[in-house]
Amino acid sequence: MNKGPSKSEFFILILLYPSLYLLSGFIHELGHIVGAMVSGVTIVEIKFTANVFSVSVNAFRKNLILAKLLGGGFQGMFFLIVSKRYRFLNIVVGSCFVYSLAEAAGLSAIMVICAFVSEIVGHLFVIYRAW
Secondary structure, eight states: OOOSOOHHHHHHHHHHHHHHHHHHHHHHHHHHHHHHHHHTOEEEEEEEOSSOEEEEEEOTTSOOHHHHHHHHHHHHHHHHHHTTTOGGGHHHHHHHHHHHHHHHHTOHHHHHHHHHIIIIIHHHHHHHHHO
8 A cells, every 4th residue: 555655746746846836935925915914014016927926015113023924824834735745845834934933033044044945955855755
């Protein structure tokens, strides 16, 4: 009885992971939009192009914490669904949630480390499992 994903399934995941991560980037920015709307922060600009996903907000005398937290939170929840089948992606889920906390706290170095873990290390692990 097969207890996990097959090698061919991991090979397909190698091809899908970059697109999956682009989708999660869109979901990340969608989380910022929802957080801004819930907290009453003004959304100044929404930019979704082929190489840039970005949401700019104006938080004059308002709190940005919810808008910042929901970006990584939405992204982490997206990968949480995928990690039910691929348990090793729990490191990506954890990285997204730590990223959201670091973003809310303004800790840029931790954000870069978390992005590296979730994008590069996650994909390398998929390649390793397909090998």
